Amino acid sequence: MERIYLDHAATTPVDPRVVEAMLPYFTANFGNPSSIYQEGRAAKKAIEESREKVAEILGAADTREIIFTGSGSEADNLAITGVAWAYRKKGNHIITSAIEHPAVLETCKELEKHGFAVTYLPVDEYGLVAPEAVRDAITDRTILVSLMHANNEVGTIQPIAEISKIVRAKGVLLHTDAVQTAGSIPLQADELGVDLLSLSAHKFYGPKGVGVLYAKKGTRLHRLIHGGAQEGRLRAGTENVAGIVGLAKALELAAAGLEETVPRLAELRDYFINKIFSRIDHVKLNGHPTRRLPGNINVSFEFVEGESILLNLDLEGIAASSGSACTSGALEPSHVLLAMGLPHETAHGSVRFTIGKDNTKEQLDYVLGVLEETIARLRAISPLYREQRGRKEK
Amino acid sequence: MYTEAVMDHFYNPRNAGELADADGVGEAGNPVCGDIMKIYVKIEDDRIADISFQTFGCGAAIATSSILTELVKGKTVAEAEKITNRAVAEALGGLPPQKMHCSNLAADAFHKALEAYRQNRPKPAPAAE
Ligand SMILES: Cc1ncc(COP(=O)(O)O)c(C=O)c1O
Ligand SMILES: [Zn+2]
Numbered sequence: 001m002e003r004i005y006l007d008h009a010a011t012t013p014v015d016p017r018v019v020e021a022m023l024p025y026f027t028a029n030f031g032n033p034s035s036i037y038q039e040g041r042a043a044k045k046a047i048e049e050s051r052e053k054v055a056e057i058l059g060a061a062d063t064r065e066i067i068f069t070g071s072g073s074e075a076d077n078l079a080i081t082g083v084a085w086a087y088r089k090k091g092n093h094i095i096t097s098a099i100e101h102p103a104v105l106e107t108c109k110e111l112e113k114h115g116f117a118v119t120y121l122p123v124d125e126y127g128l129v130a131p132e133a134v135r136d137a138i139t140d141r142t143i144l145v146s147l148m149h150a151n152n153e154v155g156t157i158q159p160i161a162e163i164s165k166i167v168r169a170k171g172v173l174l175h176t177d178a179v180q181t182a183g184s185i186p187l188q189a190d191e192l193g194v195d196l197l198s199l200s201a202h203k204f205y206g207p208k209g210v211g212v213l214y215a216k217k218g219t220r221l222h223r224l225i226h227g228g229a230q231e232g233r234l235r236a237g238t239e240n241v242a243g244i245v246g247l248a249k250a251l252e253l254a255a256a257g258l259e260e261t262v263p264r265l266a267e268l269r270d271y272f273i274n275k276i277f278s279r280i281d282h283v284k285l286n287g288h289p290t291r292r293l294p295g296n297i298n299v300s301f302e303f304v305e306g307e308s309i310l311l312n313l314d315l316e317g318i319a320a321s322s323g324s325a326c327t328s329g330a331l332e333p334s335h336v337l338l339a340m341g342l343p344h345e346t347a348h349g350s351v352r353f354t355i356g357k358d359n360t361k362e363q364l365d366y367v368l369g370v371l372e373e374t375i376a377r378l379r380a381i382s383p384l385y386r387e388q389r390g391r392k393e394k
Numbered sequence: 395m396y397t398e399a400v401m402d403h404f405y406n407p408r409n410a411g412e413l414a415d416a417d418g419v420g421e422a423g424n425p426v427c428g429d430i431m432k433i434y435v436k437i438e439d440d441r442i443a444d445i446s447f448q449t450f451g452c453g454a455a456i457a458t459s460s461i462l463t464e465l466v467k468g469k470t471v472a473e474a475e476k477i478t479n480r481a482v483a484e485a486l487g488g489l490p491p492q493k494m495h496c497s498n499l500a501a502d503a504f505h506k507a508l509e510a511y512r513q514n515r516p517k518p519a520p521a522a523e
Contacts (some may be wrong), residue, residue: 324428
């Protein structure tokens with residue numbers, strides 16, 4: 001059976017052109033970039049050329065603003081923990097939101113154990129942070145605001161440029177986790193007005209285990225990984241040369257394909273959402289109707305539970321994800337959906353489909369058919385659906 | 395992550411639906427944790443003559459409900475009553491550890507259905523009034 005992959009927010013397949021660019025750095029050009037002889041110099045050159053590419057695409061003023069890391073999570077950790085300790089004398093207050101990725105939330109929770117105070121801003125029903133709420137939360141002890149560019153579960157895009165004006169006016173640093181936006185929104189750090197920005201290669205058809213932290217010149221960071229002098233002394237460890245080359249190549253392709261990909265994905269997304277609503281009743285769209293990532297569809301099917309939907313889809317060859325507690329092994333459903341005010345039942349019934357550049361309308365039509373059958377089958381055995389119908393008949 | 399038995403019961407649930415003339419109905423779980431199981435029993439000559447379930451929940455919740463109905467159907471009430479959540483999980487060849495709690499409550503729902511049956515049942519020797 002042909003598999004239909006609709007979980008591109010989780011990860012993406014590596015583009016063959018990226019694989020090709022990476023391969024020589026596993027074999028012929030295997031040298032350690034810190035070595036002074038030819039093999040080392042070749043590897044070093046590959047890293048520095050990659051850094052230049054990334055700097056250019058992100059609108060960095062200086063290649064030293066680009067720090068390669070071991071993942072998007074590490075970039076988030078370095079941004080937040082790195083600023084926290086470097087600016088500890090200035091203040092101990094950090095502002096973030098309730099819907100951040102665990103790489104941000106757990107880092108903030110860890111800092112709370114070490115004397116930092118963290119404000120977790122609420123979001124509205126669409127997952128948006130109010131810029132005024134950011135303004136009101138800033139005190140003279142605030143050193144950092146960390147808000148994600150787009151949410152990985154519901155795809156809501158935050159007004160980062162607008163928030164930046166407020167944060168900058170107060171002389172506070174701004175970090176954005178842009179892991180979900182590369183390849184979906186043009187990423188110009190200067191236009192966004194951020195001091196720090198995180199990326200992860202595997203979300204834009206690059207390899208897993210490599211990320212970037214953009215850190216604007218003059219932003220002080222305390223290093224997390226101690227050892228050698230790699231990455232401007234901010235990240236010790238022999239560089240993942242092939243990974244870095246792959247990240248740069250993937251980002252280059254993503255930036256070049258943006259104009260063509262975004263409208264196509266947005267059209268497929270809207271088609272899929274409209275069809276779901278016309279074919280299945282008791283459905284709720286989670287996230288913002290328009291301010292959302294072009295490939296993101298997040299819907300709750302009332303009276304059924306997400307994991308059972310995913311299992312059914314998987315049996316029919318379809319890969320998607322859910323915010324239900326039962327899929328994560330946690331006791332609570334998605335913290336993002338709960339922060340948006342969804343009742344637990346509705347959060348448990350959420351399914352996220354994230355479309356990628358290779359998905360087709362035909363695939364989506366097949367998925368719609370399977371989805372309709374699946375929801376009908378699961379509702380037929382759900383006690384909640386019966387009760388609902390009973391209420392209606394009365 | 396699931397055994398073949400779980401997937402079989404999930405995909406082909408046995409005795410799913412409502413029993414119109416049930417002698418007892420029991421429910422376990424709650425929507426907050428994401429799993430609700432409802433068991434309907436029909437008792438004849440002190441045996442589980444018929445049984446069915448309705449479940450809102452994950453694959454494990456549906457499979458445990460389904461296999462429970464098979465495990466107790468046809469048994470005497472006294473025999474059937476001995477069923478535990480653990481025995482249900484074992485009959486499925488085991489469940490992932492995180493599913494042992496809120497997704498594995500079918501036996502609880504069944505015990506509640508029997509309790510309801512006892513309370514509904516007209517008393518054999520009505521007390522003099
Ligand atoms: C918004 C967001 N931030 C951070 C990460 C973590 O990235 P990585 O998997 O590279 O650690 C992810 C992906 O899981 C994400 O979606
Ligand atoms: Zn469950």
